[in-house]
Amino acid sequence: MENKKVTIYDLAEELGVSTATVSRVIAGDYPVSEKTREKVQKLIDKYDFRPNAIARTLSNKKSRLVGFITPAITNPFFSQVFVELEKYALEKGYSVLLGNTSGNREQESHYTRILLEQQAEGIILLGGLINDTIPDPHGVQELIEVQKRTKLVTINGKIKSVNNSSVRTDEAEGVELIIKHLVELGHTKIGMIGGIKGITTTDIKVHTFKKELEKHQLTFHDSWQIYSGYSIKSGEDGFEELMSTNETLPTALIGINDMVGVGMIKASKRFRNNHFAFVGYDDTILAQTSSPELTSIRHPYEELGKIAIDMVLDEGPVRDVILSPKLVIKESTMEHVLQQ
Amino acid sequence: MENKKVTIYDLAEELGVSTATVSRVIAGDYPVSEKTREKVQKLIDKYDFRPNAIARTLSNKKSRLVGFITPAITNPFFSQVFVELEKYALEKGYSVLLGNTSGNREQESHYTRILLEQQAEGIILLGGLINDTIPDPHGVQELIEVQKRTKLVTINGKIKSVNNSSVRTDEAEGVELIIKHLVELGHTKIGMIGGIKGITTTDIKVHTFKKELEKHQLTFHDSWQIYSGYSIKSGEDGFEELMSTNETLPTALIGINDMVGVGMIKASKRFRNNHFAFVGYDDTILAQTSSPELTSIRHPYEELGKIAIDMVLDEGPVRDVILSPKLVIKESTMEHVLQQ
DNA sequence: CTGTTAGCGCCTTCAT
DNA sequence: ATGAAGGCGCTAACAG
Numbered sequence: 001m002e003n004k005k006v007t008i009y010d011l012a013e014e015l016g017v018s019t020a021t022v023s024r025v026i027a028g029d030y031p032v033s034e035k036t037r038e039k040v041q042k043l044i045d046k047y048d049f050r051p052n053a054i055a056r057t058l059s060n061k062k063s064r065l066v067g068f069i070t071p072a073i074t075n076p077f078f079s080q081v082f083v084e085l086e087k088y089a090l091e092k093g094y095s096v097l098l099g100n101t102s103g104n105r106e107q108e109s110h111y112t113r114i115l116l117e118q119q120a121e122g123i124i125l126l127g128g129l130i131n132d133t134i135p136d137p138h139g140v141q142e143l144i145e146v147q148k149r150t151k152l153v154t155i156n157g158k159i160k161s162v163n164n165s166s167v168r169t170d171e172a173e174g175v176e177l178i179i180k181h182l183v184e185l186g187h188t189k190i191g192m193i194g195g196i197k198g199i200t201t202t203d204i205k206v207h208t209f210k211k212e213l214e215k216h217q218l219t220f221h222d223s224w225q226i227y228s229g230y231s232i233k234s235g236e237d238g239f240e241e242l243m244s245t246n247e248t249l250p251t252a253l254i255g256i257n258d259m260v261g262v263g264m265i266k267a268s269k270r271f272r273n274n275h276f277a278f279v280g281y282d283d284t285i286l287a288q289t290s291s292p293e294l295t296s297i298r299h300p301y302e303e304l305g306k307i308a309i310d311m312v313l314d315e316g317p318v319r320d321v322i323l324s325p326k327l328v329i330k331e332s333t334m335e336h337v338l339q340q
Numbered sequence: 341m342e343n344k345k346v347t348i349y350d351l352a353e354e355l356g357v358s359t360a361t362v363s364r365v366i367a368g369d370y371p372v373s374e375k376t377r378e379k380v381q382k383l384i385d386k387y388d389f390r391p392n393a394i395a396r397t398l399s400n401k402k403s404r405l406v407g408f409i410t411p412a413i414t415n416p417f418f419s420q421v422f423v424e425l426e427k428y429a430l431e432k433g434y435s436v437l438l439g440n441t442s443g444n445r446e447q448e449s450h451y452t453r454i455l456l457e458q459q460a461e462g463i464i465l466l467g468g469l470i471n472d473t474i475p476d477p478h479g480v481q482e483l484i485e486v487q488k489r490t491k492l493v494t495i496n497g498k499i500k501s502v503n504n505s506s507v508r509t510d511e512a513e514g515v516e517l518i519i520k521h522l523v524e525l526g527h528t529k530i531g532m533i534g535g536i537k538g539i540t541t542t543d544i545k546v547h548t549f550k551k552e553l554e555k556h557q558l559t560f561h562d563s564w565q566i567y568s569g570y571s572i573k574s575g576e577d578g579f580e581e582l583m584s585t586n587e588t589l590p591t592a593l594i595g596i597n598d599m600v601g602v603g604m605i606k607a608s609k610r611f612r613n614n615h616f617a618f619v620g621y622d623d624t625i626l627a628q629t630s631s632p633e634l635t636s637i638r639h640p641y642e643e644l645g646k647i648a649i650d651m652v653l654d655e656g657p658v659r660d661v662i663l664s665p666k667l668v669i670k671e672s673t674m675e676h677v678l679q680q
Numbered sequence: 681c682t683g684t685t686a687g688c689g690c691c692t693t694c695a696t
Numbered sequence: 697a698t699g700a701a702g703g704c705g706c707t708a709a710c711a712g
Contacts, residue, residue, distance in 0.1 A: 347705055359707090362706095364707095391705080391706075392705050393706095394704090394705080396705080398705080399705080400706080
């Protein structure tokens with residue numbers, strides 16, 4: 001590890017050409033005679049020369065880095081988005097710096113700081129602050145500042161006072177698809193478990209849930225809609241609360257995400273007559289590994305990632321793109337069809 | 341986003357001090373009079389000045405970046421390691437550039453290239469090439485080159501001819517724990533499903549599996565040990581192959597990892613008399629979400645991450661650390677205890 | 681304690 | 697097609 005690093009100076013000197021020439025053959029898209037290009041290339045190979053991206057960035061102001069900040073990369077939903085995003089970024093010649101905040105707002109701001117200092121050409125936000133219905137003003141101010149210095153893009157969330165581009169899957173549409181599906185199966189008593197009041201993604205889902213029930217002339221029961229968080233434990237807790245506080249029970253339960261869905265399924269096994277249909281949201285790997293497999297709503301992950309990156313690289317004006325999700329039907333809503 | 345960026349020159353000029361002074365107050369650990377420090381700080385705050393990390397790196401050769409390359413960040417095992425690693429890196433003032441290769445060896449080498457160009461102070465490898473029993477010589481050569489230019493650290497794998505530091509959890513020990521547990525439960529007929537021959541992690545597990553059976557005077561059945569890969573599908577496939585090619589069946593099945601374990605459980609539900617005990621490996625979230633919950637082997641994730649980072653930052657000599665895993669007992673081996 | 685002055689490695693006009 | 701030279705923003709001696 002103690003090679004003194006080779007630079008274009010060394011190459012230039014050894015060949016008796018200028019550094020400019022070397023620089024040009026590295027860049028590739030400049031007129032250099034075939035002869036010199038060849039001999040330079042030969043030397044590059046000989047030393048296995050790697051240009052210093054840092055120096056390049058300093059010189060031409062293009063870091064080819066984009067930052068991605070998210071609260072929990074271990075959550076299959078977030079990691080799926082990341083993978084698609086990164087894949088596409090790579091195609092475009094960009095690398096992605098991942099900041100995992102563990103849901104901590106301070107980390108979030110710490111990472112934006114680092115990314116700015118690293119001259120990231122854009123910062124993509126998924127989850128966290130941007131989903132607070134009433135976001136911390138200090139955090140908002142910070143984003144406004146960030147926005148002045150680099151491109152800011154948000155996924156599945158947006159703060160009104162920050163004027164950035166955003167992509168999202170239509171969460172209302174997802175809930176509509178779920179209700180439609182359940183109603184078609186004959187369910188009339190439907191509950192929704194999980195999430196946190198004051199987080200936009202939850203609020204949208206709950207709001208749409210109510211609206212859709214009404215549309216189908218079904219009754220919304222207050223005690224069948226329980227905020228309990230986003231984890232597996234949240235699903236278990238929510239389910240148990242439901243069981244312990246209700247005499248009449250719903251026949252179908254919607255989890256705010258797959259983890260909650262899976263948690264409900266787990267908890268339901270501890271009760272005897274568990275004749276519920278379950279639905280999750282995000283269609284992550286958990287929706288396949290659970291038993292029964294979980295009917296869920298699938299985001300167009302690939303598009304989400306692509307568009308986010310495109311928005312970072314775009315020179316165009318701010319824009320907001322909304323994509324449609326898909327319902328993926330699995331065992332959890334098909335097993336008990338006959339039992340309502 | 342079109343602020344012309346403020347530099348230490350601007351600050352220095354506005355205050356009538358030198359850039360060196362400004363630089364010093366930013367660095368923090370240099371003697372500067374309280375008075376000047378204060379007025380400099382005031383200006384920094386006024387402009388919300390962010391030092392350009394790129395310029396700093398170019399100047400002092402410390403990028404404070406470490407790279408992490410892994411085949412599948414969506415795999416809960418890999419993402420768990422990443423999270424711990426990153427958390428600790430952050431404490432140390434480092435950021436982690438994540439390269440996700442999708443199991444593609446070319447991507448792997450593409451990322452090492454990028455990381456080298458970004459002047460990463462170290463590269464951490466988990467999975468991929470380093471787990472090939474017979475690694476591609478070209479890839480090996482590349483790692484040897486990498487090693488000359490930056491610190492190379494590998495997790496749960498190591499190539500003999502590349503002399504880097506490494507941390508691993510003792511996979512043999514994990515298998516020993518599993519067999520011991522199963523034997524204590526009275527199992528005498530045990531199978532192992534999944535993995536790929538020629539991948540060190542698999543080879544170690546299978547080898548130890550055989551050895552441990554012998555130690556306990558149990559018979560190894562060729563047809564109860566099936567290589568079928570690492571995914572959920574692999575678990576299902578392996579299980580079905582087991583069922584279709586055997587008359588006598590084992591009573592306990594070990595999956596090469598949790599995904600395979602979960603896959604086996606899923607497949608087993610399609611058969612009537614599914615009286616198997618199941619064990620996974622890695623103790624990821626899947627081991628909690630499956631039903632029954634999966635007994636599994638837990639890596640000391642936090643230590644793994646910490647030590648890997650320490651190895652990157654260490655000035656010390658190359659070293660290899662081996663950590664002990666833990667057996668986490670859950671439903672999948674406890675439900676059917678009475679049935680053998 | 682503070683200022684001066686070279687770089688760091690590459691890119692990019694501007695000449696030639 | 698190629699070379700010369702300045703500059704990107706910061707740090708690190710070396711003076712003072």
